[in-house]
Amino acid sequence: MEKFELDKSLANEIRARVLGDGFMKIVQSVRRNGKTFRISMRPVLIGGEKRYQAEMNDDGHVQVKNLDAEGAAAGLEEMIAQKGARDLHLMTASGDLHVRVTKKGHVLASRSAEMAREATVRPHDRVKKLPLTSFDSAALLRVAGIADGDGRVRASMRGKYDQVNEFLKVVEDVLKDRKEHKLHVVDCGCGKAYLTLSLYFYLTQALGYSDVRVAGVDRREDVVRAAEKMAAELDVSDKVVFVARDLHDLESAADFGDGFSPDMAISLHACDTATDEAIARGVEWKCRYIVSAPYCQHELQKSVGGPNADAAFAGVLRHGILRERLCDILTDAFRAMILRVLGFKTQVVEFVSPDATARNILLRAEYGAKPGQAGPVSDYLNLRDYWHVTPWLETRLAARLEPHLKRYD
Numbered sequence: 212m213e214k215f216e217l218d219k220s221l222a223n224e225i226r227a228r229v230l231g232d233g234f235m236k237i238v239q240s241v242r243r244n245g246k247t248f249r250i251s252m253r254p255v256l257i258g259g260e261k262r263y264q265a266e267m268n269d270d271g272h273v274q275v276k277n278l279d280a281e282g283a284a285a286g287l288e289e290m291i292a293q294k295g296a297r298d299l300h301l302m303t304a305s306g307d308l309h310v311r312v313t314k315k316g317h318v319l320a321s322r323s324a325e326m327a328r329e330a331t332v333r334p335h336d337r338v339k340k341l342p343l344t345s346f347d348s349a350a351l352l353r354v355a356g357i358a359d360g361d362g363r364v365r366a367s368m369r370g371k372y373d374q375v376n377e378f379l380k381v382v383e384d385v386l387k388d389r390k391e392h393k394l395h396v397v398d399c400g401c402g403k404a405y406l407t408l409s410l411y412f413y414l415t416q417a418l419g420y421s422d423v424r425v426a427g428v429d430r431r432e433d434v435v436r437a438a439e440k441m442a443a444e445l446d447v448s449d450k451v452v453f454v455a456r457d458l459h460d461l462e463s464a465a466d467f468g469d470g471f472s473p474d475m476a477i478s479l480h481a482c483d484t485a486t487d488e489a490i491a492r493g494v495e496w497k498c499r500y501i502v503s504a505p506y507c508q509h510e511l512q513k514s515v516g517g518p519n520a521d522a523a524f525a526g527v528l529r530h531g532i533l534r535e536r537l538c539d540i541l542t543d544a545f546r547a548m549i550l551r552v553l554g555f556k557t558q559v560v561e562f563v564s565p566d567a568t569a570r571n572i573l574l575r576a577e578y579g580a581k582p583g584q585a586g587p588v589s590d591y592l593n594l595r596d597y598w599h600v601t602p603w604l605e606t607r608l609a610a611r612l613e614p615h616l617k618r619y620d
Contacts, residue, residue, distance in 0.1 A: 214316035215294045221310065221320055222291050225301060229287050230280070233304035233330045239290050241297040250290060252283060254332045255347050259419055261332055266350050268360075275350040276446040304330035342379035343372070343409060346416035354444050355405055375409050377563045378479055378504065378573075382410065383418060385475075385500055385575055393422035397473045397496070399458050399489035400481035401427030404438035410477070411451050426467035427453045458488050464496050473498050480506035487604040490546060490574075494553060494608060501555065501576040504562045508535075508542040514600045515541070521597070541594075543572050545602040548591040550574070552615055553608070554582035583615035592616065 217225075229237055229252070238251040249268040254261055255277070263283035267274045278286060290299070299310040307323040343352070352358035357368045357375075364372050386394070394414060398407040407427040414420040429435050435455035442451045454466055464473050476493030478486055486505040493501040515538055516528040527533045543559060550557045555576035562573035595602065605612055 215296075215312055215318075217291060217310070217312075217318060221318070224308070225291060225299075225310075226284075226287065228301055228303050228308065230284060235302040235304065235328070235330050237287075237290070237299070237301045239293065239297055239299045241293055241295055243295055250286075252278075252286060252290075253347075255416070256332050257416055259421075264347070264350065273350070273354050274444045274446075275354060304328045341376045342383070342413050342417065343376055346412065348409075348412065351408060351412050351445060354441050355403075355408060357405065371405055374479065374504075374563055375406050378406060378477075378502070379409060379413050381502055381560070381562075381573060381575055382413075382475075382477070385502060385577060386418070392420050394420050394424075394475065395467075395471055395473050396423075396425045396475045396477060397464070397467065397492070397498075398425065398427045399476055399478040399492060400485050401429050401438065401453065402479075403434060404441060404453070406477070406479050407438065407453075408441060408445065408447070408451060411447060412445075423450060424468070424471060425451045426471065426473075427451070428456060428458050428461065429453070430455070430457045458485070458492055461492070475500040475502065477501075478503045478505075480504055482507045483509045484603050484607075487546065487602075487607055490550070490604060491607045494550075494611065497578075499578050501550065502573070503546075504573045505543060505546075508539045510603045511538045511542050511545075511600060515598060520599065539572075541598065541600075542602070543574065544594065545591070546604055547574055547576075548587060548594065549602070549604050549608065549612065550576045551580075551587035552583065552591055553611060554578055554580045556580055588615055 225237075228234060234254060236251060236253040238249065241248045246269075250265065252263050252265045255264045256262070257277055263278045263280070263286075265276045265278055265283070265286050276282075295312070296314045297312045299308075301308040301310075304326065305328075306326045309321045311319045313319070349358070349362050352364070353360065353362065356365070357372050358364050396410060398404075398410070401407045404427050407425055411423055411425045414423045427435070427438055429438075432455045435453045438453045439448070442448045442453070452467055454461070456466070464471050473493075473496045476489060476496065476498045478489035481489055481503070483506075486503055489503055490501055512534065516524070516534065520528065524537075527537055547557045547559050555578050557574065557576040560573050560575060562571045595605070
C-alpha cells in the first residue's frame with residue numbers, strides 16, 4: 212500500500228456508506244501548498260428525482276455539479292484516490308466516520324456510536340419559510356455572493372436577498388394555476404443574475420418544473436461574462452444562458468437558443484424606459500406572463516406640467532420630490548393600463564416593505580382577456596389626455612395599440 216493511500220477495507224466502507232441507504236453528506240479537505248481544497252457531496256432532489264450535489268471549493272473558487280448515481284460514484288473514487296494530508300468526514304443515518312491522513316501519511320479512522328438519524332432527501336425546513344429556504348440553496352447563494360463561505364447571508368446583500376425572495380413569491384402566485392411543467396423565462400436587464408439563477412433553481416427544485424430554461428439579457432459585456440461563469444460553476448449552463456445585448460436590439464427569442472419560446476418576461480429594478488422595453492418585449496414575444504418591478508422613472512417628468520396642465524396641480528408640480536413621486540405613480544398607472552388594453556389581466560401590488568426599498572411597486576400581468584375592450588381603453592385615454600402626455604410605452608407599442616385607441620379618439 213502506497214503512502215497516504217487508504218487501505219482496501221476502509222475504502223470499501225466509504226463506498227458502501229456513500230452509495231448505500233442513509234447517506235447524508237461527505238466532506239473532504241485536502242491541504243496542499245499552504246492552501247485548502249475542499250469537496251463535499253450530498254443527496255438532493257432536483258425536479259423530483261434524486262441527484263448528488265458536489266461542491267468543490269479550491270481556495271475560495273467554488274464550483275457546483277449535480278450528478279446522477281454513476282457520476283457520484285466516479286466522483287467518490289476521485290475523493291478516495293486523493294493523496295496528501297487530508298480530513299474526511301462522512302455522515303450517514305446510522306453514524307459518522309472520520310478519517311484523518313497525517314503529513315507523514317498515517318491513516319487514522321474513528322467511528323461514532325450507532326445513531327438513528329433521519330436521512331430523508333427533502334428541501335430544508337427552516338423556521339422562516341422563504342422561497343430561498345424551501346430548497347437547498349446553499350451553493351447558489353455562495354456562488355452568487357449573497358452568502359459567505361459559512362452559508363450566512365452577507366449583511367450587505369440582505370436587501371437583495373429579500374427582494375429576490377419576494378419576487379419569487381410573486382412568480383409562484385402568478386403560476387399557481389399553470390398545469391404545464393415547461394416554462395421558458397427571459398430576465399430583461401438581468402444585471403448580476405441574482406434573480407435569474409435563483410428563479411431557475413426555485414422553479415426546478417422547489418416548484419417541481421421539469422422543463423425550465425431561463426435567459427438573461429444585459430447590455431454590459433463584463434456583467435454577462437460574470438453571470439455565465441456563475442452558471443458554469445453551478446452546472447446549469449445548458450439551462451440558464453446569457454446574452455450581452457441591448458434588449459431592443461434582439462432579433463427574436465431565437466437569440467436565446469433553438470426552441471426557446473418565452474412564456475414569461477421579468478425585470479427587477481430596470482431603470483426608467485428599460486422597464487417599458489421589458490414590458491414591450493414581453494408583449495411582442497407573446498408571453499403569457501409579465502412580472503416587473505420598476506425602478507427610477509424620468510421620462511414622464513419631461514412632459515408633465517406643461518402649459519396645458521391643470522392649474523390645480525401647480526402646487527404639487529412646483530416641488531421636485533412631489534413631482535417625481537407623482538410621475539412615478541402616473542408612469543406605473545399608464546403601464547398597467549396599456550397592458551389591460553392589450554388583453555392582460557393586470558395588478559399593481561406592493562413588492563417589498565417600504566423599509567427595504569422605496570421602489571416597492573410591482574406589476575404582474577397575465578394574458579387572457581380580449582384586447583381593446585372599451586373600459587380599459589377609456590380609462591387609459593381619459594388619464595393620458597387629462598395630463599396631455601404620450602407615455603413612452605405607448606410610443607414603443609404604437610403598432611399594437613393604435614388599432615384599439617383610434618376607435619375612441
